[in-house]
Amino acid sequence: MSDSADDDTPMLGMDLPEATPQASSGPYRVLARKYRPQTFAELIGQDAMVKTLGNAIARDRLAHAFLMTGVRGVGKTSTARLIAKALNCIGPDGQGGPTIDPCGVCEPCRAITEGRHIDVIEMDAASNTGVDDVREIIEAVRYAAVSARYKIYIIDEVHMLSRNAFNALLKTLEEPPPHVKFLFATTEVNKVPVTVLSRCQRFDLRRITPDMLFAHFSAILQKEGVAAEAPAVWLIASAAEGSVRDGLSILDQAIAHADLESGDGGGMIGAEQVRAMLGLSDRSSIAQLMAAILEGDSGGAIDLARAQYALGIEPVAMVRGLMDLTHAVTLAKVSRHDDPALAETDRARIGDWAQKLGFAPLNRLWQLLLKGHDEVLRANNPLEHLEMLLLRVIYAASLPDPGELAKLLESGGVPTMPLAAPPAPGGSERAAVETMVDAPAAERAEPPASALTIAQIHHLLESTGYHQLALQVYDHLQLLELEPALLVYAATSALDADFARKLGEALLKETGSRWQVRVGDGEARPSLGQMKAAKLADNDARIRELPVVKAALAAFPDARLVEDGNNHHRSNP
Template sequence: MAGPDSPSSPYLVLARKYRPRDFTTLVGQDAMVQTLGNAFAQNRIHHAFILTGVRGVGKTTTARILARAFNYEDASGPHPTLDLSVEGEHCRAIIEGRHVDVIEMDAASNTGINDIREIIDSVKYAPSSAPYKVYVIDEVHMLSTAAFNGLLKTLEEPPPYVKFIFATTEIRKVPVTILSRCMRFDLRRITPEIMSAYLESILGQEGISFEPEALAMIVRAGEGSARDNLSLLDQAIAHGNGTVTAATVKAMLGLGDRARIIDLFEELMGGRIGDAITTMRSLYDMGADPQTLVADLADFTHLVTRIKVVPAAADDVSLTPDERKRGADLAGRLPMRALTRAWQILFKGHEEVARANNGLQAAEMVLIRLAYAADLPSPDDLIAKLSNQPAPAPMPQQSAPIGRGPSGGPSAMRLEAPQPISTEAVATQPSVPQAQVQPAMATVASYKELIALATAKRDVLVRLALEGQMRPISFEQGRIEVALSEGTDPAIIATLSARLQLWTGQRWLVMVSTKPPEGLTIRQEKEQKVEAAHAAAHEDPLVKAILETFPGAKVVNVTVRDDATTAQPDVPPPPPEEDDE
């Protein structure tokens, strides 16, 4: 029989060949390994575990390693341990998936109560040879409601020789009654740093040369999944005829050259649409997919925005040198407004390219839209231009634009000046003991000041009543006469009187007029003012010019000066608070 390394032996993919067999070789799950190590050391081993995480992070692998740990047996006898450096009596059979006491079930194809009933019946019998009978149920969220309910009693009080290990990618679909009976472990995505080192070690063991940039592309495409990364690495080795190069990985993944993508981004943000279309055609001729190109532009836009907000993001090991250096440079030169607008256009454009019959044409239209949007004026510049006023002067430290937009205006590529920080001398006030501060009372001289006082006191009930349910008849110090709208609760009068006494320190007589209510409430007056303001806004020459410049635009909101809220009552400031320090 041919040996495992014989040329006649079937090839074993990297994801299976380098599948971890103990916790020392499990990648990127240190927190879980530490927790399990403490539990085993203290002999506090739970009878049920649930492992959750995205695809390929090691859920099933962890379950098999746990089955080995439960059933570890050597010359000294059976004893659960995480130290699996030396194979025990049952380890080989468990690793190869043929141990009679370790039962693996795929819940995706065994979803019903009858499948679970077989487990319930079999747990009554002790293990054949191993210390524990271990049930591993993969994709447990696929079980039916009846199957979950049938499992509850056995899962809560299993025999002492039974262990359950569940694995799922959809933890939210697992009933809380099941989760409460299990020790839960969330397996995390493997970070790019750890994944890069892991792939390098595997390539070293295989004796295969590689380029760091190619490895970074694979790590980015693998999205933190060990299995996906190893599958992509397998494919890259085959595609590159035994070596892993950036060129072959780009061709394999349908990626454009990252440096050319950055060139394309700079051309678009600089408004150089002719150069951008030429670059796009060149990348397309080299085999790049139009939809992938738009996605790459969106990814790079996100990267630049992220670096602008979190400069340390430029240190990510999965980034290429061009992305790291030029991304940081662009983050310092582009304003946030231009980046967020570019992201919105590319995000929507990606869907358009996916639906289009001709992806290249759709992608070019997205680029044209982005290039022309890059030099759109800000709202302040637009208003100043339409009203024939000089545009707001740039801040002293702001540099001139580095390019011209397709319409001849300045491009979005301009340096953002740091905001000036003003320092003011603040006089230090002596702290006053809170017990010595007496709360001062407010004074109210008009009905509108009363509404403002209710607003300042955050009394929503009284303010709504004053604005929408009452009409003032007369107002003088200590006495108010109002007319109530139809359907108003009369108890609001007593509430208003009590609030006034609390706020002003004096008794107020609040009377209800016997005359039928006439005129408008404060709220109705406001609504009339808003309607009149909208009508006046549409007649304003500047607004008309803006609406004609941007077809389809409309006036959404008009701010009206509110006399009721601007008339501030004489409310004393709150007493100073004591410093806890």
């Protein structure tokens, strides 16, 4: 709805007027209307736009159409009204011209402020979307202003005009009569046709920063004679999300709540009162919940969540509280966290966690909470989903990354089953292979030819420049028999008839002994590559059975385990 459609609806965000607030005996006006800006100096957070408009007026380079964009409550419609006053102000003596500082006392200024000027027409595009409404404007622009310098059309939420209405307006918008100015306001500029945007001078109004809102609300509270704790005002400034109007509505509610609490109209606005009013989780309870998560206390975390739920805190609010705390700890690690609403004990707690936790666990914790937030928000039974989310976070947030997990497995840091079964009788070579496949090159000493294993033969070929031959041995050579100076292997399509001769010549050159290399029949052992693949598959299966990995894969179904190693001839599982 348009902010100008009804005098009883709250107006856009703004700073303090010079006028004294109305007496308490009159009808009550909400703060957003009571403290509406009457000059550009009172419009907070939009200095760049004010400077541009001031220079344009001073140099008499006024556009015929202006478009104000931005989120709700930052001053779009208020800016349009101020522009209307600036262009039509005649000064206290009636001799003034357009000015960036309208006097506010001349008849045009007073009439525009009160919404009764006949030449300043405000239109709500949300309820006047058709081409017929635009045709009325097109017909009316032909006539000069009745009493003002310019006839001004303020169209709020202009993006809601129909396509035909926009098309009907294009020609008039491009070449309006010199006495007409168009002022558009919208929260969704992407829905305004490019043909309209190109005909307007555009101003993007910024969100108001929390520190500006804090100062603005503090001044209003002082004028209203209401006491408030500084953290309470900071909470309201943060909850406003850059919108002055939203913040003033919350402030109105907080003042009413404080009055009811005290019963005498002079109550103090406290931080806990504002937190309860906004439905935010208690900060200390969220900190206890975070501590339980980090300590792995699943039972304690569920008990804390149920206690908060019994007090009326929504599960999704608890998740948001955990996300806010995770965000605060992460920023504290890079010295970028400064929340004035925090108590000293909360700052100390966040600083302590920032020192103890690394970026990787914090990032995983954030991702788990982010995914869980949507699940809890859409759940039919939010408490159950919250409890399952807490268990998932506890078991998965401390999960090491795949590289760390592989190192733990190799070093024995994680209890696992033996990587290979005991060798069968007569299988000493296979046991040696399984030992040597993962051994670093520096540890693979070159034994005499009579004691070589297939893994040592592969390493010997690789280290002496027989790379293609080494690759064939690793991937495709399936042993039938390996004795001193004798190597018998099973025939495969990957090994041609010349393979035996090449391997025998290489072994003769590198060991100084003549080797008999030939194809045989019988049940062959797997190649080095096949054994490595089987070992990795076994590792993968056992890793997936670890509780932390199960929880991680449940949280991220598209995740996959990746081997972290330096073996150039490994097979991916």
